[in-house]
Amino acid sequence: MTSPGDAAPVKPPPSFSPGVPRGASKSRHPEQRESTASLDSELAESRTESSPTPPLSATSSELPIRTDSRTLRSSTPQLARSSLGSPFDAQVDGSDDLRSVITRSFSPTIAVYASEDTDELVRNKGFKGGFGELIRPFGETVPGKVVIRDSVGASRAWEDYGVRFVDLKGFGRAPLGRDARDSPLTQMEEVLEKHLESSDISLSGSIRPKDALGLPPMSPLCKLLFRQLLSATHPAPHETFGHPVASVIAISSRNTAPLETLRQLYAGSSTGEQRLPDWVHQEYLRYYVLVHDEERDDFDESTKLYDQMKRHFGLHCHLLRLRSSQCVVTDDDSIQLPQSEWLSPLERLSGAGEAETLVDLDTDGTPCLFDSDVTAIRTFIRELVAQSVIPFMENRVAVWNDQVASRRRGISGRFMSMSRRWAGFGSSSRSSMTGSSSGSSGNYDSAHNFYQPDSPEAVLRKMADFAFMLRDWKLSASTYEIVRSDFGNDKAWKYHAGAHEMCAVSMLLNPMAMSSKIKLENVDQMFETACYSYLTRCDDALHALRCLALAVELLKSRGGTATESAAKWAMRVVDFGLVGSVGQILFSERISACYASKVPVSGAKWGARRRKAGMWSILAADQWLKAGKPTLASACLEEAERLYADVLENDGIFPMPEMQSFVDELRHAVKMEYLGSRGFDNTQDEPASAIETLGGLEETSEKLVRRNHRRSLIGLPTQLDTGALNLAQGARDAENPPNDDFERA
Incomplete structure (x- = not known):
C-alpha cells in the first residue's frame, strides 16, 4: 500500500493491493559453475557476429494490390513506401523480441580500466578508443547459452544474454562538448530527424507480413526511438543498473613491470583518481586480463606471467591473445567489427561507431579484426560472464537475501519498519550526521540526495536490480515492493519513483504471473505513481518518458484489456x-x-477498437504530411483504410460528412505533396517523354487500368512514372468510361 506521504497522482487510480506476495524463499548459496567442456566447439560453431542494424532504407519493399473491396470510397494513393514511419510495414516483431530488447537493455555494467601500453597496442590495430572500444560490441551478445540460477535454485539457460562495457575513466562524469548542454530528449529528437533526412525513401511495393497474431509490428524508426530511450539514461544514485558489477583491469605483455602495474591500477580504481562516486558501492568484482601480443612477444614468457597473476590475484584472470598488426578488409581472415547496439543519443550525434571512409580500399571504413582475434575475444567474454560475473551476482543476491531482505519480510522486520515510520526510532542520529533538515527520516542523505551504499535501503535496491539483471523477476518484484514504502517515508522521491517503475516492469515481465494473478489496476497505479514522482517531485522528464514507454510496450504485448491501458499511457506521453x-x-x-x-471476443464482432486505431492512424498521417513526409503519410493512410474496412459500411463511406471530407482532402494533399516533391505539376500536361515511358509498360499497367473503382497509385511498379499512369488512365477511360459512383484519385 502507498505511504501517507504520497501526494495525489495526476489522475487518482484505484486503490493498490499488491499482486506479488511479500514472502519469498531464501536462495541457496550458488555453487561455482565449472567451465563448459564444449566451449571451443560452441565458439567454432557459433554464427558470425550479428551485423549492425541495416540502414532504414534497406527495409523498404513493394506493396501488393489489395483484394479487399471494403475500403474507403477513394483509395489512398500508394506513394513511395518506406519502413521508417509506419508501425505496420516493418520487420515482424513479436512480444518475445520486445521482451528481449527490454531485458537486454538492463544488463550488468562492467567497467574497463586498461594500462597505457594496452591501449597503445589496441590503437595500433585501428581502435582509437583503446581496449574498451575493442571489446564493447562483443559484450552485448555473449556467445552460447548462459545458465543462471534463480532464488529457489532453479536453473535456466538464456541465449540472448549480454553485458555493457563502459570506460572507468569517464564513469559518472558529464560528457564534454557542445552537445553536453543539451538534454538527452533533445538529442533523441535530433537523432530521429537525422535518420529521416539521411534515409533513402524510394518507390516500393508489397506490405510486409504481420506477426503470428496479425498485429501491426513496430517500425524500425519506432524501435530506434525505443532503443535510444533505453540507452539514454546516465548512471544515477537511485538505480544501480549503470553501476559497475565488475571491473576489467588489463595490461599487455609489453609492460615492463606487470604485477606492479596491476597493483597501481587496482589502487587507482579503489582509492585513487579513478575511484567511483560516493553513491556507488566500491566492492565489486575485479577481473585481471593479460593481453599477449602474438606477433612480437614470447608466448612462454606471457604464460609464466599469467601464472604469477593467478597466484597473486586469484582465479579471476584471463590470457587474451591478440595480433598487434592492423587488419584490413582485403585480408582473407578479416571479420568486420559489429556496430554497438546500445549507443547513446550523444554518441550517435558525435559519430561514434561510424568510421571514416577509406577511399583507397573502397570500403565504408568499418574496422576489421582477424578471425583469431574475434575467437579469442568471444572466448574471453564468455569466460568473464559465465564463470565470474554471473556467479558473483548470484552469490551477492543470496547473501543479501539471507542477511537483509529476510529480516524485512518477517514479523520483527515489519514491526521495526512501523516503529521507525511512526516513532522515528533510529532516524535522529542519522539525520544529525547527514545534516538533514527537510523533515525526512531514516538513512536518506537529503543534502546529497542519495543513500549511502551500505545502508539497508541501498542494499535492497541493489539486490532487486541484481535479481532483475539475473532475470529472476519474481524476487525483484517482491524486493522492490518491500523497499518502495521506505523510500516514500524518507521522501526520497527519485528512489520512490524508480522502485514503483521497476516493480511494475518486473510483474509484467514475469512469465509465471498471468493476468489472473496480476490486476492491471495495480500495475497502472504503480506506473501512475512513478510518473507523478518523476515529473512533479523530481523534474526528471527522461526517466518519466522511459517509464511510460515501458508501460506502453509491455501492456500492449499482454493483449486483452491491457492494450487500452497501453494506449492511455501513450496518450499521456x-x-x-x-x-x-x-x-x-x-x-x-x-x-x-x-x-x-x-x-475481439471469440465468436463475436464486438470488443475490437478498429475505429480508434484508424482515427489515430489518420492523425499520424496528417502530422507526417505537415512534417513534409508524404510517403510516410501515405503509409498511415493505407493502414487506416485497412482498419476502417471492417467497421464502415456503404463501400467505406464515413457516416459523418465532415470526417469524409477531411480524409478526402488529406488524401489529395498527400498526393499533391508527393508529386510536387518529385518535380511533377499535376495541373498541367505531362511531358511527351512520359508517353514513351508508357509504351514499354502498357502491358504491365493493363490490370491496374481495368480496375475502374481503384484510381490510385497502389501496386505501381517502381519503374512506372506517375505522369505515364495518368496518360494511361485517360486513354483507357476514353474506351471504358468509369462508373459515376467512384471518384478518381
Whole structure:
C-alpha cells in the first residue's frame, strides 16, 4: 500500500493491493559453475557476429494490390513506401523480441580500466578508443547459452544474454562538448530527424507480413526511438543498473613491470583518481586480463606471467591473445567489427561507431579484426560472464537475501519498519550526521540526495536490480515492493519513483504471473505513481518518458484489456509533451497500434477498437504530411483504410460528412505533396517523354487500368512514372468510361 506521504497522482487510480506476495524463499548459496567442456566447439560453431542494424532504407519493399473491396470510397494513393514511419510495414516483431530488447537493455555494467601500453597496442590495430572500444560490441551478445540460477535454485539457460562495457575513466562524469548542454530528449529528437533526412525513401511495393497474431509490428524508426530511450539514461544514485558489477583491469605483455602495474591500477580504481562516486558501492568484482601480443612477444614468457597473476590475484584472470598488426578488409581472415547496439543519443550525434571512409580500399571504413582475434575475444567474454560475473551476482543476491531482505519480510522486520515510520526510532542520529533538515527520516542523505551504499535501503535496491539483471523477476518484484514504502517515508522521491517503475516492469515481465494473478489496476497505479514522482517531485522528464514507454510496450504485448491501458499511457506521453515533433508522430502511431492489437471476443464482432486505431492512424498521417513526409503519410493512410474496412459500411463511406471530407482532402494533399516533391505539376500536361515511358509498360499497367473503382497509385511498379499512369488512365477511360459512383484519385 502507498505511504501517507504520497501526494495525489495526476489522475487518482484505484486503490493498490499488491499482486506479488511479500514472502519469498531464501536462495541457496550458488555453487561455482565449472567451465563448459564444449566451449571451443560452441565458439567454432557459433554464427558470425550479428551485423549492425541495416540502414532504414534497406527495409523498404513493394506493396501488393489489395483484394479487399471494403475500403474507403477513394483509395489512398500508394506513394513511395518506406519502413521508417509506419508501425505496420516493418520487420515482424513479436512480444518475445520486445521482451528481449527490454531485458537486454538492463544488463550488468562492467567497467574497463586498461594500462597505457594496452591501449597503445589496441590503437595500433585501428581502435582509437583503446581496449574498451575493442571489446564493447562483443559484450552485448555473449556467445552460447548462459545458465543462471534463480532464488529457489532453479536453473535456466538464456541465449540472448549480454553485458555493457563502459570506460572507468569517464564513469559518472558529464560528457564534454557542445552537445553536453543539451538534454538527452533533445538529442533523441535530433537523432530521429537525422535518420529521416539521411534515409533513402524510394518507390516500393508489397506490405510486409504481420506477426503470428496479425498485429501491426513496430517500425524500425519506432524501435530506434525505443532503443535510444533505453540507452539514454546516465548512471544515477537511485538505480544501480549503470553501476559497475565488475571491473576489467588489463595490461599487455609489453609492460615492463606487470604485477606492479596491476597493483597501481587496482589502487587507482579503489582509492585513487579513478575511484567511483560516493553513491556507488566500491566492492565489486575485479577481473585481471593479460593481453599477449602474438606477433612480437614470447608466448612462454606471457604464460609464466599469467601464472604469477593467478597466484597473486586469484582465479579471476584471463590470457587474451591478440595480433598487434592492423587488419584490413582485403585480408582473407578479416571479420568486420559489429556496430554497438546500445549507443547513446550523444554518441550517435558525435559519430561514434561510424568510421571514416577509406577511399583507397573502397570500403565504408568499418574496422576489421582477424578471425583469431574475434575467437579469442568471444572466448574471453564468455569466460568473464559465465564463470565470474554471473556467479558473483548470484552469490551477492543470496547473501543479501539471507542477511537483509529476510529480516524485512518477517514479523520483527515489519514491526521495526512501523516503529521507525511512526516513532522515528533510529532516524535522529542519522539525520544529525547527514545534516538533514527537510523533515525526512531514516538513512536518506537529503543534502546529497542519495543513500549511502551500505545502508539497508541501498542494499535492497541493489539486490532487486541484481535479481532483475539475473532475470529472476519474481524476487525483484517482491524486493522492490518491500523497499518502495521506505523510500516514500524518507521522501526520497527519485528512489520512490524508480522502485514503483521497476516493480511494475518486473510483474509484467514475469512469465509465471498471468493476468489472473496480476490486476492491471495495480500495475497502472504503480506506473501512475512513478510518473507523478518523476515529473512533479523530481523534474526528471527522461526517466518519466522511459517509464511510460515501458508501460506502453509491455501492456500492449499482454493483449486483452491491457492494450487500452497501453494506449492511455501513450496518450499521456503526447499530452505531457515529453517528446519532440517526430516523437509525437511515432507515439501517435503506437496509440493506433495499441488499439489495433485489441482482439475481439471469440465468436463475436464486438470488443475490437478498429475505429480508434484508424482515427489515430489518420492523425499520424496528417502530422507526417505537415512534417513534409508524404510517403510516410501515405503509409498511415493505407493502414487506416485497412482498419476502417471492417467497421464502415456503404463501400467505406464515413457516416459523418465532415470526417469524409477531411480524409478526402488529406488524401489529395498527400498526393499533391508527393508529386510536387518529385518535380511533377499535376495541373498541367505531362511531358511527351512520359508517353514513351508508357509504351514499354502498357502491358504491365493493363490490370491496374481495368480496375475502374481503384484510381490510385497502389501496386505501381517502381519503374512506372506517375505522369505515364495518368496518360494511361485517360486513354483507357476514353474506351471504358468509369462508373459515376467512384471518384478518381
